[in-house]
Amino acid sequence: MATVRIAAASASFGRDLEFDLRRIAKLIADARTAGAGLLVLPDAALGGYLADLRDPDPEALPPALAPDDPLLKQVAELAAGMVVCVGYREADGERRFNAAVCVTGDGVLGRHRKVHLPAGEAAAYDPGDRFDAFDTPVGRIGMLIDYDKTFPESARSLVLDGAEIIACLSAWPTSITNRAPRMAQDRQSRLFDLYDCARAAENQVVLASSNQTGALGGMRFLGQAKVVGPGGDILARTWSKAGLAVAELDVAAEIATARRVLKHIAERRPASYRAGSG
Known part of the structure; x- marks a missing residue:
C-alpha cells in the first residue's frame, strides 16, 4: 500500500509579496526535506489577510493577483514534484x-x-459558489478556506465529489470580541481544533489544516496547523508555533479502516433531510 507524507504549515505572511514568496520557498524546501508529497500552506500566504475584520480599510487590502499571475507560476515551479496548496x-x-x-x-x-x-470580509471579497474535488498525485483533494469549514455542508460536498483529503487553508484569528489572556484559552482556538476534527471524523477522510501565525494590524492568528486522520484523531500538530505538522499515512487504507463497520457517506438518508442539507 502506498503511503504519503502530508504537511500542513503554520507561518506568518503580510503585504510584501517577495517576502511571502521567499517564506513559501523555505516552507516548500522544509516539507521536501521531511519527505512530504503534499504541503498545505495558509490562506492569504501571498499578500496576507485583512488587518481588521470589523472595519477593513479599503486602501489597505491585500494585493489582488490574476489566476495566472507569475507569482503563482513561481510557486508551481518551486513545488516541482510536490503537491502544494x-x-x-x-x-x-x-x-x-x-x-x-x-x-x-x-x-x-x-x-x-x-x-x-x-462579517467584514464582504468589503474585500466576493463569495465563491461551489465546492469541487480534483485528482492529484497524492489522491483526490478538495479545498476549504477559513470559515468554509464551520459549515458541515462544505466538507460533505467535497467528500460526495470523491475527496479523500480535505485541505483547509486558514488565516484564522483569535476571538475579535472576547480575546482571552492566553491563546490556549481563546474561544476561537478551541473552535478551530473542533471543526478540524469534526470535519474529518464525520466524513471519515484525512484533513490537513494550515493557518497563519503572528499578527497583522489588529488581527492575531492562532497557528495550530495539523493533520487529522479519518477517525478525528490528530496525527501531527504545530500548536501555536510556526512550523510544519507532518504525518505519514496510507490515505486509502486509513479511510477503508475507518469505514469498515460504520460507513457515514453510504449510510446517509438524504430523503429525510431538508432540501439543501446534503
Whole structure:
C-alpha cells in the first residue's frame, strides 16, 4: 500500500509579496526535506489577510493577483514534484475572491474560491459558489478556506465529489470580541481544533489544516496547523508555533479502516433531510 507524507504549515505572511514568496520557498524546501508529497500552506500566504475584520480599510487590502499571475507560476515551479496548496486574493475583472490554488510543477490541479464570508470580509471579497474535488498525485483533494469549514455542508460536498483529503487553508484569528489572556484559552482556538476534527471524523477522510501565525494590524492568528486522520484523531500538530505538522499515512487504507463497520457517506438518508442539507 502506498503511503504519503502530508504537511500542513503554520507561518506568518503580510503585504510584501517577495517576502511571502521567499517564506513559501523555505516552507516548500522544509516539507521536501521531511519527505512530504503534499504541503498545505495558509490562506492569504501571498499578500496576507485583512488587518481588521470589523472595519477593513479599503486602501489597505491585500494585493489582488490574476489566476495566472507569475507569482503563482513561481510557486508551481518551486513545488516541482510536490503537491502544494496556497491561498491568495484573486482578481477576476472587477470582482475579488479569497482564493486557493493547488499546484505542482506541471501546473494547476485545482482551484477554490471561499464560499462563506464572515462579517467584514464582504468589503474585500466576493463569495465563491461551489465546492469541487480534483485528482492529484497524492489522491483526490478538495479545498476549504477559513470559515468554509464551520459549515458541515462544505466538507460533505467535497467528500460526495470523491475527496479523500480535505485541505483547509486558514488565516484564522483569535476571538475579535472576547480575546482571552492566553491563546490556549481563546474561544476561537478551541473552535478551530473542533471543526478540524469534526470535519474529518464525520466524513471519515484525512484533513490537513494550515493557518497563519503572528499578527497583522489588529488581527492575531492562532497557528495550530495539523493533520487529522479519518477517525478525528490528530496525527501531527504545530500548536501555536510556526512550523510544519507532518504525518505519514496510507490515505486509502486509513479511510477503508475507518469505514469498515460504520460507513457515514453510504449510510446517509438524504430523503429525510431538508432540501439543501446534503
